[in-house]
Amino acid sequence: MTNHAHIDEHRDDEGSKTGMWIFIFTELLLFGGLFIVYSVYRYLNPMAFHLAAEELDPFIGTVNTVILLVSSMTIAMAITSIQLKKKKLTLILMGVTVLLAIIFMVNKYFEWTGKISHGIFPGSEVLHQSSQGEILFFGLYYAMTGLHALHIIVGMGFIGYVMWLVKTDDVKHDDYVILENSALYWHLVDLIWIFLFPLFYLIT
Amino acid sequence: MIETHEREATPSFLEYQGRFKGLMGWIFSTDHKRIGLLYLYSMLVFFSVAALLGLMMKLELMAPGKTIMGAQTYNSFFTLHGITMIFLIVVPGLPAVFGNFFLPIMIGAKDVAFPKLNLISWWIYILGALIALSAQFMDGGAPDTGWTFYAPYSFKTGTNMLPAVTGAFVLGFSSIVTGINFIVTMHRMRAPGMKWMKMPLFPWALYGTSWIQVLATPIVGVTLLMVVLERTMQIGFFDPALGGDPILYQHLFWIYSHPAVYIMILPAMGVISEIIPTFARKTIFGYTAIVVSTLAIAFVGYFVWGHHMFTSGMSGVALYTFSILTFLVAIPSAIKIFNWVATLHKASIDMQTPFLWALCFLFVFMIGGLSGMVLGALSANVHLHDTAFVVAHFHYIVFGGTGFAFFGAVHYWYPKMFGRMFDKSWANIGLAIFFTGFNALYLPMFYLGMTGMPRRYYDYVEKFHGPNIISSLGAILMIAGLIIIITNLVRSAKHGTKAEKDPWKGKTLEWTVDSPPSLENFEEIPVVTHHPYKYD
Numbered sequence: 001m002t003n004h005a006h007i008d009e010h011r012d013d014e015g016s017k018t019g020m021w022i023f024i025f026t027e028l029l030l031f032g033g034l035f036i037v038y039s040v041y042r043y044l045n046p047m048a049f050h051l052a053a054e055e056l057d058p059f060i061g062t063v064n065t066v067i068l069l070v071s072s073m074t075i076a077m078a079i080t081s082i083q084l085k086k087k088k089l090t091l092i093l094m095g096v097t098v099l100l101a102i103i104f105m106v107n108k109y110f111e112w113t114g115k116i117s118h119g120i121f122p123g124s125e126v127l128h129q130s131s132q133g134e135i136l137f138f139g140l141y142y143a144m145t146g147l148h149a150l151h152i153i154v155g156m157g158f159i160g161y162v163m164w165l166v167k168t169d170d171v172k173h174d175d176y177v178i179l180e181n182s183a184l185y186w187h188l189v190d191l192i193w194i195f196l197f198p199l200f201y202l203i204t
Numbered sequence: 205m206i207e208t209h210e211r212e213a214t215p216s217f218l219e220y221q222g223r224f225k226g227l228m229g230w231i232f233s234t235d236h237k238r239i240g241l242l243y244l245y246s247m248l249v250f251f252s253v254a255a256l257l258g259l260m261m262k263l264e265l266m267a268p269g270k271t272i273m274g275a276q277t278y279n280s281f282f283t284l285h286g287i288t289m290i291f292l293i294v295v296p297g298l299p300a301v302f303g304n305f306f307l308p309i310m311i312g313a314k315d316v317a318f319p320k321l322n323l324i325s326w327w328i329y330i331l332g333a334l335i336a337l338s339a340q341f342m343d344g345g346a347p348d349t350g351w352t353f354y355a356p357y358s359f360k361t362g363t364n365m366l367p368a369v370t371g372a373f374v375l376g377f378s379s380i381v382t383g384i385n386f387i388v389t390m391h392r393m394r395a396p397g398m399k400w401m402k403m404p405l406f407p408w409a410l411y412g413t414s415w416i417q418v419l420a421t422p423i424v425g426v427t428l429l430m431v432v433l434e435r436t437m438q439i440g441f442f443d444p445a446l447g448g449d450p451i452l453y454q455h456l457f458w459i460y461s462h463p464a465v466y467i468m469i470l471p472a473m474g475v476i477s478e479i480i481p482t483f484a485r486k487t488i489f490g491y492t493a494i495v496v497s498t499l500a501i502a503f504v505g506y507f508v509w510g511h512h513m514f515t516s517g518m519s520g521v522a523l524y525t526f527s528i529l530t531f532l533v534a535i536p537s538a539i540k541i542f543n544w545v546a547t548l549h550k551a552s553i554d555m556q557t558p559f560l561w562a563l564c565f566l567f568v569f570m571i572g573g574l575s576g577m578v579l580g581a582l583s584a585n586v587h588l589h590d591t592a593f594v595v596a597h598f599h600y601i602v603f604g605g606t607g608f609a610f611f612g613a614v615h616y617w618y619p620k621m622f623g624r625m626f627d628k629s630w631a632n633i634g635l636a637i638f639f640t641g642f643n644a645l646y647l648p649m650f651y652l653g654m655t656g657m658p659r660r661y662y663d664y665v666e667k668f669h670g671p672n673i674i675s676s677l678g679a680i681l682m683i684a685g686l687i688i689i690i691t692n693l694v695r696s697a698k699h700g701t702k703a704e705k706d707p708w709k710g711k712t713l714e715w716t717v718d719s720p721p722s723l724e725n726f727e728e729i730p731v732v733t734h735h736p737y738k739y740d
Binding site for chain 1: 301317318321380383384385388389391392418419421422423425426427429433437438439440443446447448449452456510
């Protein structure tokens with residue numbers, strides 16, 4: 001007779017990763033809904049989207065893209081280092097990932113406040129005087145980058161939690177599936193940005 | 205404590221004493237069986253409320269003009285009835301209750317793949333329900349858009365849409381988590397020897413359902429999120445004044461909500477596929493065909509959402525395409541019906557209550573399905589759009605299909621879940637009254653819709669009076685039947701005779717374990733060597 005704890009101890013790394021992958025599908029579909037809306041309105045208002053996109057600064061966008069790509073690399077390196085039993089290096093690499101995420105958010109903060117100080121935000125006077133296409137563009141801009149930023153915050157929390165698990169040796173060289181899952185999630189956040197970046201900053 | 209247990213027989217999951225006692229031992233239990241029952245009890249509460257709302261609406265329609273409530277109250281009643289029934293009961297219903305309880309047992313596993321996540325999904329469900337229902341009690345008035353939250357009314361109306369929409373969004377998470385859990389469970393935890401094509405049909409139905417839950421729910425999630433942003437921040441996603449397109453809302457909504465209909469009906473079909481061979485004492489006819497049609501329904505079901513919008517304005521090509529696809533999705537459903545009927549051919553049928561529910565299911569589901577074909581035809585649809593005909597069709601499918609299968613499942617698995625038998629004669633009397641009431645309630649609505657009575661109105665002209673009286677009396681009869689059925693089930697949990705391991709002579713794995721099962725279901729994981737419905 002085993003007690004209740006036994007069921008909770010059931011371990012299946014492959015299963016955990018399968019679950020994470022399916023969850024990632026759902027995240028992609030969540031953004032997929034917004035991508036559909038974006039494409040429909042872009043198709044209906046090509047000129048307005050063109051004009052509105054020129055308001056965004058591709059430089060900040062590019063910097064943030066590089067930041068996220070590098071952070072994806074550091075989290076991947078963290079997995080390799082835990083396999084090599086280098087606990088301290090793992091923690092440093094994960095810390096760098098979180099740090100890069102914070103820098104991303106700071107950039108985002110300045111970008112958003114800059115727009116808002118120019119009176120460009122949903123429901124503002126300035127936007128009400130612009131064309132409908134521009135209202136939609138900025139509405140989508142705030143909604144999509146906002147939802148993405150929310151995912152960055154969740155990702156930071158997730159990685160932070162796993163860092164704590166690494167520190168307490170609950171995640172070790174032979175049991176690190178949750179680290180892999182947090183990395184998968186982080187790659188997803190990165191990947192979505194790779195699509196958001198051209199849609200808002202590059203295609204004009 | 206563990207030592208004393210070692211000497212006695214293994215305690216059932218109902219008696220098992222974990223870390224917590226009493227209520228806490230339930231709401232913090234990660235045991236899939238307890239979670240299944242938690243869902244069952246919560247749904248029983250929500251269902252009673254929503255059924256009562258439905259009854260009051262029928263009483264209002266007993267006579268033209270204001271009978272017991274005004275227009276605004278009626279609007280909020282059908283909205284709350286819809287939100288509760290759809291998002292809290294029929295969408296999670298069968299997977300959350302019977303999927304949780306029986307999926308692991310039927311595939312020979314000790315639990316689902318992620319037991320903690322499973323418990324969290326129940327908590328999310330309760331959280332979502334509380335948020336959605338809080339809309340009723342806040343200033344501003346109860347939501348009045350109907351369960352579809354159509355734009356632009358959903359952000360123009362002054363009523364409390366925000367909690368209702370947010371609640372539906374949160375409930376989506378619960379649905380997704382359950383879906384992921386089941387998919388991984390079936391991929392990773394089938395007992396040795398249980399190949400995919402040896403898996404019983406209820407798990408197969410859950411497999412198709414889970415994929416829909418996972419792949420469709422995010423779309424409605426983000427759509428509801430857009431409505432929230434629209435209401436709070438005036439982003440013009442669906443507001444024509446700001447350049448948005450309300451029809452786009454309808455598309456996005458139905459991209460989820462049509463597949464959601466298959467989330468409701470696939471597990472129901474799965475239940476019927478279990479009940480029929482058990483009481484026919486015969487292998488199910490066309491096992492492979494049923495599996496394939498389950499997957500076909502799940503797949504084709506994604507591409508028919510436009511048939512909810514035939515009058516909303518779409519191109520001719522889109523109309524034809526959606527219409528043809530709608531007819532196409534009927535084929536796999538019909539295949540299943542033929543398979544079930546063929547299973548009964550030359551069988552030694554044991555007429556027990558669960559089997560009677562399955563037979564009633566076949567009857568009402570056929571009416572529901574065939575009236576769906578009428579609505580899938582373009583020209584007929586224009587005539588019948590937004591009439592009582594649609595309401596009748598919808599209730600024949602969702603209540604007649606999922607609801608009947610749900611009650612069939614409760615009776616079928618009742619001995620396994622509670623370890624006791626229900627009172628068979630009361631169960632049959634309840635079913636007879638319920639079935640009569642059900643048909644008296646919804647059949648006249650087909651006629652009313654054909655002759656032009658619109659849905660969602662609290663009032664009607666004199667010529668619709670007669671059928672409406674029959675319909676309302678049917679509602680009263682049906683509720684009376686429900687009360688008998690539920691009272692009998694609740695009473696029997698205490699007073700029923702003890703159930704054996706296999707009271708129905710079923711062949712699937714859940715009938716090989718104790719009634720009620722022990723905490724870990726199996727002393728030893730079984731090795732599966734033959735097909736699930738092997739009768740010699």
